Amino acid sequence: xxxxxxxxxxxxxxxxxxxxxxxxxxxxxxxxxxxxxxxxxxxxxxxxxxxxxxxxxxxxxxxxxxxxxxxxxxxxxxxxxxxxxxxxxxxxxxxxxxxxxxxxxxxxxxxxxxxxxxxxxxxxxxxxxxxxxxxxxxxxxxxxxxxxxxxxxxxxxxxxxxxxxxxxxxxxxxxxxxxxxxxxxxxxxxxxxxxxxxxxxxxxxxxxxxxxxxxxxx
Numbered sequence: 001x002x003x004x005x006x007x008x009x010x011x012x013x014x015x016x017x018x019x020x021x022x023x024x025x026x027x028x029x030x031x032x033x034x035x036x037x038x039x040x041x042x043x044x045x046x047x048x049x050x051x052x053x054x055x056x057x058x059x060x061x062x063x064x065x066x067x068x069x070x071x072x073x074x075x076x077x078x079x080x081x082x083x084x085x086x087x088x089x090x091x092x093x094x095x096x097x098x099x100x101x102x103x104x105x106x107x108x109x110x111x112x113x114x115x116x117x118x119x120x121x122x123x124x125x126x127x128x129x130x131x132x133x134x135x136x137x138x139x140x141x142x143x144x145x146x147x148x149x150x151x152x153x154x155x156x157x158x159x160x161x162x163x164x165x166x167x168x169x170x171x172x173x174x175x176x177x178x179x180x181x182x183x184x185x186x187x188x189x190x191x192x193x194x195x196x197x198x199x200x201x202x203x204x205x206x207x208x209x210x211x212x213x214x215x216x217x218x
Contacts, residue, residue, distance in 0.1 A: 002075025003169045005189035006050040008040040009033070009141055009181070010059055011066035018204050020063045026055070027205030031185035031198040033176075034143035039185035041193055043205070048191060053081070053088070061086020068141045070172065070186070078168040078175075082137055092132035092155065094168055130157055142179030151178040 010017050017030050017038045027043040042050040052069035060067040060083035067083035082090040104110055110121055135152035142151075153159050154175050163170040169187050176183035185198050195201045 002073075003167070004048070004071075004073050004075075005169075005187070006042065006044070006052045006071045007069070007186060007188070008042065008052050008055050008059065009068040009070070009186060010038045010040060011141060012036060012038055012063075014038050014200065014202065016063075016065070017059075018202060020059060020065075021204040024058055025205070027190075028203075029185075029190055029193055029195055029198070029201055030204055031182075031201040033182040033185055034180060037141070037143055037181055039182075041185065041188060041190040043190045048189075050190065056081060056083035056088065057086045060084055066140060068138065072168055072172060072187075075167045075169055078172050080132075080138070090132060090134070090137045092130070092134075092138075094130050094155075094157070094171060095128065096131050097126070097128040130155060133157075138175075138179065142181065144180045146179055151175065154178055 013036050014030055014032050017040060021028055021030065021040075029041040031039045031041070033039045040055070042052065042055060044050045052071060056067045056069040059065045064085075069081040069083060071079045073079075076095065078092075078094040080092040081088050105118075133152065133155035135148050135155055138151065138155075139146045139148065154164070154171060157165075157171075160171065160174075164174055173183040173187050176186045182198075185201070188197075195203050
């Protein structure tokens with residue numbers, strides 16, 4: 001089994017994010033990762049998955065923050081979602097091939113469904129590689145002078161080292177570094193984390209053993 005996690009990067013200070021989460025009754029660990037850049041490790045729900053899309057809509061819409069939500073699946077797929085004014089305005093997928101859904105059709109033949117289109121598994125037109133690798137879109141989430149060339153190469157999958165090629169979390173770590181952010185809080189999961197793991201971190205909401213309402217997001 002590989003690594004999986006979800007989280008959010010917010011263009012705002014820790015106290016602003018903390019206040020917004022309290023109002024929404026959300027449980028999360030909140031961590032500063034640069035000046036006016038805050039990582040959010042939300043408490044997971046069913047199947048150990050956190051709904052970062054509800055958080056993205058709330059934090060960008062109701063609260064007016066710039067939001068970059070992320071999810072990582074089984075060390076294979078890094079997904080990034082830019083939220084503005086309550087809407088997802090840009091999406092990045094590190095490997096389109098992992099988004100297809102295989103199934104057996106009525107004739108007993110295997111197909112892959114991706115984006116509403118059916119493909120044969122060996123179809124050379126089946127999308128693969130990264131999608132949405134527009135470095136300029138992600139620069140506003142960084143701190144200081146962002147190396148656009150380095151960021152773009154990481155998103156496109158160019159010049160990756162062995163770990164970055166094999167493990168999507170290693171690529172995510174490198175992307176965070178290219179944005180001049182502290183990568184550890186952005187590449188972790190609430191279920192494994194402690195507040196003491198991260199300098200300046202605070203817990204919002206009840207402790208790990210108490211229920212989390214999340215009332216404002218429903």
